[in-house]
Amino acid sequence: MSVPVAAEKLTTIGTLPVTNALVTAWIVVALFLVFAFLLSRNRREVPRGIQNAFEAFTEYALNFMDQVTHDRARSRKFLPIVGTLFPLILVSNWMGLLPGVSTIGIWGLVHGEKELIPLIRPAMSDLNMTLALGISSVVISHIFGIMTLGVLKHWGKFIQIEGIARALFAIIKKPSGAAAMGLFTALIELGVGFIELISEAAKMISLSLRLFGNIFAGEVLLHVLSSLMAWLMPTPFMFMELIVGIVQALVFSMLTLVYLTLATEKPHGSEHAEQAIGHSDAVHATG
């Protein structure tokens, strides 16, 4: 008995293969819909109950985001994205620890062997889900970048032809050592721009693989421990998975926030955003 890397297919609707991770994702989506419905139905001037709790969360999130963006207006703009990613990932991760997840299932034939196919599998232990999140967050950061800086300026960060043109112009006007040096620098910047472009793709992959890897590994760990000794043995590891769940949710949303901040930053002025990135990587390293 083992946990396959890919989510197991339960059935097919039309041409869509319905996997157990997709079922979990639907449950999570339904939870969020119910939550949003409850919140919008009972919106009061004097908050109480879930509205009060969620307002506290929102306020805290905004203050936390200010540490990265250094700008309340931008924090507010990014709040819906970061404030959706964090609870979505957190709820999905913690849901994977509920009893019944990965243990209640149907017996089916997998590669000619009779195996238990769980009905519910943590949504984030499916690479499709994390890829969807990772690609979305990077794409959204580019959309924000374009909306803030304009198409040319935003893509100019990656394809730095403008610098080359300027350097060439300087050489034509007055050929000198300094102008040649300028051209050299511009060429390097062009190369850096392409590397940046590749790193944008790497961001998508690293975001999704990190989340997938952590949650999937936790799932495998719990599974293996449970099959070794089901009584009490997995309990400490479940506590650890609780922490991993919140840390990964935090890392994913903070990195997304950093990408958003970087993308909306003007070119040549991104020092402190890079500091922020270093900070987030430190967070990740500890996670």
Add this chain to the structure above:
Amino acid sequence: MIEETKQAAGIAGALGSLGVDGKLFLAQLLNFGVVLFVMWKWVYTPLLKVMDERSKKIEQGLKDATDAAALRRSADEERDRIVLAARADAKQIVEEAAVNAETERVAATARTKTEVERIVTQGKERLAAEKQTLMASVRAEAADLVTAVAEKVLREKLDAAADKKLIKDALKDIA
């Protein structure tokens, strides 16, 4: 397991072996999109609006409270000032009244004294006048009485004129 992986790699490449599937990817993308849209449209946007309005209202409330406190303080000061002024006025009025009363009393006493003196003097004068009148009438009465007595005694000896002269002399002596 290795066989499986090789098989999967043969079919859909490395990503396929990790379970990546176009349709599933799109389905999960849709899931995330739905949650993002719902959270953005029906949770965060209205919530931030409500929170902004509330903090604006609280700020206004605090400002109003400060204003009200300042207003009350100035009203208190105004009241104290008025009370003090009224007290000073009252004191002045009482003092003036006391002075007036004293003056009045002194004047009244003096008037009464004069009046009494005048009445006493008048009484004395009238008494003196009365006395004189009385004396005159007594004198006349006595003269008549003496005349009558003398007439009766000396009827024959003296004539009226000598008689009168005699009496007058006699009365002169008496007086």
